[in-house]
Amino acid sequence: xxxxxxxxxxxxxxxxxxxxxxxxxxxxxxxxxxxxxxxxxxxxxxxxxxxxxxxxxxxxxxxxxxxxxxxxxxxxxxxxxxxxxxxxxxxxxxxxxxxxxxxxxxxxxxxxxxxxxxxxxxxxxxxxxxxxxxxxxxxxxxxxxxxxxxxxxxxxxxxxxx
Amino acid sequence: xxxxxxxxxxxxxxxxxxxxxxxxxxxxxxxxxxxxxxxxxxxxxxxxxxxxxxxxxxxxxxxxxxxxxxxxxxxxxxxxxxxxxxxxxxxxxxxxxxxxxxxxxxxxxxxxxxxxxxxxxxxxxxxxxxxxxxxxxxxxxxxxxxxxxxxxxxxxxxxxxx
DNA sequence: TTTTATAATGAATATTATTCTATTTATTCG
DNA sequence: CGAATAAATAGAATAATATTCATTATAAAA
Numbered sequence: 001x002x003x004x005x006x007x008x009x010x011x012x013x014x015x016x017x018x019x020x021x022x023x024x025x026x027x028x029x030x031x032x033x034x035x036x037x038x039x040x041x042x043x044x045x046x047x048x049x050x051x052x053x054x055x056x057x058x059x060x061x062x063x064x065x066x067x068x069x070x071x072x073x074x075x076x077x078x079x080x081x082x083x084x085x086x087x088x089x090x091x092x093x094x095x096x097x098x099x100x101x102x103x104x105x106x107x108x109x110x111x112x113x114x115x116x117x118x119x120x121x122x123x124x125x126x127x128x129x130x131x132x133x134x135x136x137x138x139x140x141x142x143x144x145x146x147x148x149x150x151x152x153x154x155x156x157x158x159x160x161x162x
Numbered sequence: 163x164x165x166x167x168x169x170x171x172x173x174x175x176x177x178x179x180x181x182x183x184x185x186x187x188x189x190x191x192x193x194x195x196x197x198x199x200x201x202x203x204x205x206x207x208x209x210x211x212x213x214x215x216x217x218x219x220x221x222x223x224x225x226x227x228x229x230x231x232x233x234x235x236x237x238x239x240x241x242x243x244x245x246x247x248x249x250x251x252x253x254x255x256x257x258x259x260x261x262x263x264x265x266x267x268x269x270x271x272x273x274x275x276x277x278x279x280x281x282x283x284x285x286x287x288x289x290x291x292x293x294x295x296x297x298x299x300x301x302x303x304x305x306x307x308x309x310x311x312x313x314x315x316x317x318x319x320x321x322x323x324x
Numbered sequence: 325t326t327t328t329a330t331a332a333t334g335a336a337t338a339t340t341a342t343t344c345t346a347t348t349t350a351t352t353c354g
Numbered sequence: 355c356g357a358a359t360a361a362a363t364a365g366a367a368t369a370a371t372a373t374t375c376a377t378t379a380t381a382a383a384a
Contacts, residue, residue: 002223019215053181088306098303141260144250
């Protein structure tokens with residue numbers, strides 16, 4: 001379904017790190033014509049291999065200083081959040097994952113501080129149906145945070161990155 | 163330090179969802195000249211409010227079908243990973259967070275499947291010094307996954323989004 | 325080999341980014 | 355309040371880039 005050659009992988013690698021690299025520079029980098037490059041990129045987009053282009057914003061600039069992960073255990077009964085996935089639309093939520101083995105969600109959330117997290121839990125999370133329990137995990141420090149995937153480049157291509 | 167007006171917030175909001183929106187379209191959207199818009203964006207970049215532009219790639223396309231979170235508890239002794247943060251450079255790692263209250267890291271990792279996760283733990287994670295224990299959490303399904311922050315737009319600006 | 329489909333090139337055109345000067349708006353300070 | 359200063363914006367000119375399209379090359383299938 002997704003057959004990617006070395007050129008595709010290199011495109012993904014370069015664009016992953018810098019979504020706004022110009023098509024002409026990308027073409028220069030890989031030694032091909034801009035028109036051919038554009039066609040490849042459009043194809044990667046159309047096939048859904050490239051999903052979207054995002055801007056990473058400094059959370060501090062928006063006063064979202066606190067990062068927390070919360071395990072939310074919910075009932076699996078009808079009209080509980082386990083059925084309707086309503087959790088994901090709450091404000092501040094960045095990720096919601098359905099966890100194996102425990103019938104629970106792992107959510108990633110940013111708020112201003114711990115007070116506002118508590119406020120969020122009381123005012124927002126409490127709206128959600130069927131929650132049985134929560135376990136909150138506060139992040140002290142983030143050492144790495146990216147959506148980047150490990151792309152298998154050939155050694156030669158890897159060397160070019162420097 | 164970061165004083166953002168409504169125009170800045172709107173820029174962040176639009177670019178967050180679509181990093182590759184053209185400067186001229188952005189300017190048109192906010193009813194100002196491209197040159198003025200460009201200056202604002204450059205300023206947001208220079209101040210570090212805009213951190214980077216990324217491409218989100220479909221993990222399936224790179225055969226990374228498994229997503230896991232692992233709590234890694236480590237010794238706090240010298241030359242343990244607690245000191246040198248070496249975990250974050252292992253292949254497949256997307257995030258590493260330092261967790262409060264437990265002297266542990268929460269890492270987010272993608273691999274091909276559960277077999278390769280086990281392989282990774284045996285061959286890569288085992289290289290790391292000072293690890294006392296791990297608790298692995300497998301994701302069944304991801305309901306939401308974004309780095310997007312909640313941006314406080316005024317009601318009028320919010321309405322324009324549709 | 326011939327046919328067909330896929331990918332790449334090169335040139336022409338449209339669009340966009342970028343620069344710079346002039347103007348406007350906001351802020352500071354006497 | 356009002357001149358002086360700084361900051362932000364607009365508008366026009368230019369440079370760079372994206373996009374299109376006809377042609378050529380390459381690869382795959384019959």
